[in-house]
Amino acid sequence: MSHTHIALSIATGLGFTFTVMLSHAAPPDTSDAQNYKSHKALLIGVDGMQYEKLQQAIQNNMAPHIAGLNPAKSYIGGIDGTATEQTTGSGPGWTTILTGTWVDRHKVPSNNNAWRNKAPSLFKQLKQADPERKTSSIVSWNTINNNFADDIAQGFIDLAIKCSDVDQCVADKASYELEYGRSDLVFAHFDEPDNVGHRYGFSTRYQTAIQGVDDKVGQLLSALKRRKQSNPDEDWLVLVTTDHGRRLPDGRNHGAQTLSEKTTFIALNKPANEQLTRPITNPDNPGHDNLYGFASQADITPTLLAHFGIEPVPARHAMDGLPLTGPLGARLFSARLAPDAAQVNLTWNGDGSADKPVHIYRNGKQIASVDYSRRGYIDNDIKELKGPVNYTAVIDKVPVSRLITLGDKKP
Ligand SMILES: [Zn+2]
Structure with missing residues (x-):
């Protein structure tokens, strides 16, 4: 255990009792610290990169860096017809990725700078488990850091940078932080495929945008490689993902509950468990060609927290996803x-x-x-x-x- 817990039983006026676990910000015990201090993570988000078009780019050798991380199919948008259903837009999508929850918990239903994430974020959960950890969120689409403004204000995100749709800014700032910075967790978000998709749809330009992002993923991986030369003991989890697909046939739009818009991917530099590698072929809900048998974007935050060695506390667990390792x-x-x-x-x-x-x-x-x-x-x-x-x-x-x-x- 890395913290001290105090259970409080509270009798409510509604005639039932619930238990609240209070977590004290005690430092992790020595064995945890020894085992996990060197565990760090790079989460790379690429906005609106459709799975089949990524596969096409990989086949044409235009995305070698992402290909090297073995992208596997996943889904976004929650489960349609339930309280978890959310639009396949970027605000809800990135908030799911960064909290491990769907809209019924995170409360970011659309793309709007004014929404504030209401679920405990990846950043917050990491900092609460170990206040000495440092985190960064470097985004091309500024709205993400607006949706997480409370996390920034409360110090759960140490380095928050808005790159205003300039992906090279994200690549340069994140590379610098990876090579020279103190961050244990770096979130880097790129936006070019989504912007090009909205303007031109599926096209040569869209494939070139995927290639451009893959180059920037390569820039980040090179920075990490240089860092590792002076920090050989560090264990970095690298995860690349997207927030939504694109609507057929032309790929210009997204937001609805269709297979192509709901299909996403998750790529990892670690061996994944069956939640990612072996989809359930006969889910109770066979919607969208059995898409719900695959991993979901809500699995990403639990995966990163597991890599950081944060043992979940069942009594106060409130995430909709499962770890993709272990x-x-x-x-x-x-x-x-x-x-x-x-x-x-x-x-x-x-x-x-x-x-x-x-x-x-x-x-x-x-x-x-x-x-x-x-x-x-x-x-x-x-x-x-x-x-x-x-x-x-x-x-x-x-x-x-x-x-x-x-x-x-x-x-
Ligand atoms: Zn978009």
């Missing part, structure tokens, strides 16, 4: 209110952890442990619950959560 959690975890509103049906899928128990938490309190093979649990003790309820399923110390809002219209 042990597998409860894949396809979902929480649905039954039609008669008398029970909540929790389900999960996948066979990676077949003989493991699944521990179920509701609002921070463990309510059950069931065999993984049951693929679900029914919570029929919900009469007293009202408003947002956070369910968490834990396998092998890996939690994943879903929020469900219970109304007052129950019979």
